[in-house]
Amino acid sequence: MRITRDDTDAVEESDLTSRQKAEKLVEYATADGYELDDDVTPRSLLVAASEFLGFDGAWERQAEVLELADSAAGASAIHPDVVRVGAALAQGLDPAEYADRYRRSGRITPLSAHYMADLYDEAGEPLAAERWLNIGIRALEHLDPDMVDTSTWDLLLLSRRNLRGRLGRPKDGYDEEAEAADMHFDLDSSARDSTTRDA
Numbered sequence: 001m002r003i004t005r006d007d008t009d010a011v012e013e014s015d016l017t018s019r020q021k022a023e024k025l026v027e028y029a030t031a032d033g034y035e036l037d038d039d040v041t042p043r044s045l046l047v048a049a050s051e052f053l054g055f056d057g058a059w060e061r062q063a064e065v066l067e068l069a070d071s072a073a074g075a076s077a078i079h080p081d082v083v084r085v086g087a088a089l090a091q092g093l094d095p096a097e098y099a100d101r102y103r104r105s106g107r108i109t110p111l112s113a114h115y116m117a118d119l120y121d122e123a124g125e126p127l128a129a130e131r132w133l134n135i136g137i138r139a140l141e142h143l144d145p146d147m148v149d150t151s152t153w154d155l156l157l158l159s160r161r162n163l164r165g166r167l168g169r170p171k172d173g174y175d176e177e178a179e180a181a182d183m184h185f186d187l188d189s190s191a192r193d194s195t196t197r198d199a
Contacts, residue, residue: 001033001034001035002034002035002036002037003028003034003035003036003037003040004037004040005037005039005040007028007040008025008028008040008045008048011024011025011028012025012048012052017056018052018053018055018056019052019053019056019058021049021052022049022050022052022053022056022058022061022065023049025045025046025048025049025052026045026046026049026065026068028040028045029042029043029045029046029049029068029072030042030046030068041072041073041074041075041076042072042073042074043069043072043073043074043075043076044074044075044076044077046065046066046068046069046072046076046080047066047069047076047078047079047080047083049065050062050065050066050069050080050083051078051083051086053065054083054086054087054090057090059087059091062083062087063087066080066083066084077109077111077112078111078112078115079102079105079107079108079109079112081098081099081101081102081105082098082102082112082115082116082119084098085098085099085102085116085119085120086119089119089120089122089123099116099128102116103135108135108136108139109139109143110136110137110139110140110143110149110152110156111136111152112136113132113133113135113136113139113156114132114133114136114152114155114156114159116132116135116136117129117130117131117132117133117136117159117163118159120132121163126163126166126167127167129163130160130163130164130167133156133159133160133163134160136156137156137157137160137174140152140153140156154178154181157174157175157177157178157181158178158181160174160175160178161174161175161178161179
């Protein structure tokens with residue numbers, strides 16, 4: 001059976017419980033009899049599954065699935081260590097080990113950095129969130145110097161400007177550039193959609 005993006009979207013948007021969604025995605029990624037479409041990777045499915053397990057508070061199972069994701073083939077928009085940071089924060093644990101390991105990995109993607117910033121911001125750590133937005137901007141400047149991916153650029157800039165505004169920071173060049181971004185840019189939906197797509 002060939003698994004397409006439509007198939008995985010159908011699972012994620014279904015009425016199944018979070019745990020059931022997770023296990024179906026794990027099945028797609030690991031079981032015999034499934035062939036994945038080009039834009040669906042085992043790694044991305046396992047990372048998505050681990051997020052659903054986090055929603056369910058199934059921390060031990062989440063850790064198992066993240067270990068599978070570490071060695072799985074293909075790309076994922078979100079790195080497994082970013083999910084581990086979210087799990088640690090949700091449980092009141094120190095996520096520094098996972099955050100530092102990802103920061104030193106040399107494989108930072110702008111979307112993972114944005115997701116990391118969201119996690120820290122939701123946990124009441126805006127300074128860490130600001131740091132990760134800055135890391136994401138530098139990563140995108142390195143990976144995409146011609147700024148072909150303007151939607152990710154705008155997402156990072158606008159998120160950073162909003163956070164800095166809450167912190168009372170003076171405007172800088174990035175903030176001024178954020179103000180010139182498309183006023184119709186939907187920050188919430190773009191952030192949500194970006195986490196479900198492969199890098």
